[in-house]
Amino acid sequence: MVDAALIRQCSDPALTPALVENFIARAGSQDPLTVTVRSGNRVVLVPKPATSDEAMDLIHQNVGRNIVRVGITQYPAGLGILDTGELKRDLVDPCENIRMGTALFAKIYRIVMKWYGNPTKSEVLPEVLDDAIIAWQTGYFEGTAVFRAPDPGDVKVPEPDREKPASDAIEQSADSAGVEVSDPVKDEPRGDDPNKAGIRVDLSGIVAE
Template structure:
């Protein structure tokens, strides 16, 4: 369990603490040294790192060969890095990792929220899934233009999370029950998850 004080200090201000907590609970890791390596739908079994040095060694071993997620937020490291020395053990620092990871997630959440038209509960759930898989509505979400200030990221009302509650009309979409809409969204490209990463999103956290 990540301390609330750490979230308040390190997470990007565009995300309310309740959103960050839900995001971390669903997509994060309790181990700040955690390294997850995937290629398509396959997850590689890698040794558990006992130090930042061991963790960064794992990153260097797989970077450029597979998709690598790191730390508390399991944020994405780019496959197109030309010099592995650019990636240091600092990515496993809890505060730095939360800062970068929440910046990546806030970008995804803005894109999904803009598609729905508002911060409905399903928008947050689908944003978490898009962050984990890399895809939303058939597009690689990390390469979609960030709407930034045009979208307000409010915390959805927990009372609206009942199954079968209709979803408000999204941009260019029909209103449908939550379960049917989710099935439509994520059945389109089930095998495309985590194929690649646009490294440019990592730099975005400095501009939050």
């Protein structure tokens, strides 16, 4: 369990601590060094980093070729950068990862809230949270690439009355969900995959999951 004091200190003020805890339990990781790599709908087997240096090396090796999520919030690495040299160690710092991840998730929550018509009825709010978490995991909501979409601005982010436990997480592990796991040594690069271009490309495109 991520320390509650760390959540209060580092998370975006637009989200309540309880909502952030729910978000991390369902879409994030308890380990700030967690690096998840996907190629399409396949999870790529990578070594588990033991240090921040190993985590950053792993991120550098995969950003631009695969979809990479990092840290406690599973923040989309490569978002808004043009070169891997711009990647910062903030990605694997617990407080900074929570700060960046919750700020981005708050924007996604506002996008979903606006689409729902800014509902206030308590029975609707869990659905809004569900859709926001799915949008975080996939990168899309109703055809909109949410990571690059503009912030809708002043949309109140209320607290759902009921929260689903972490056991109801949308995203299961590769083994339990039956996701095909790929081996980066054996898999040949596909020429039609825009995520496998050279470094000097707009890496923000990799979050369009």
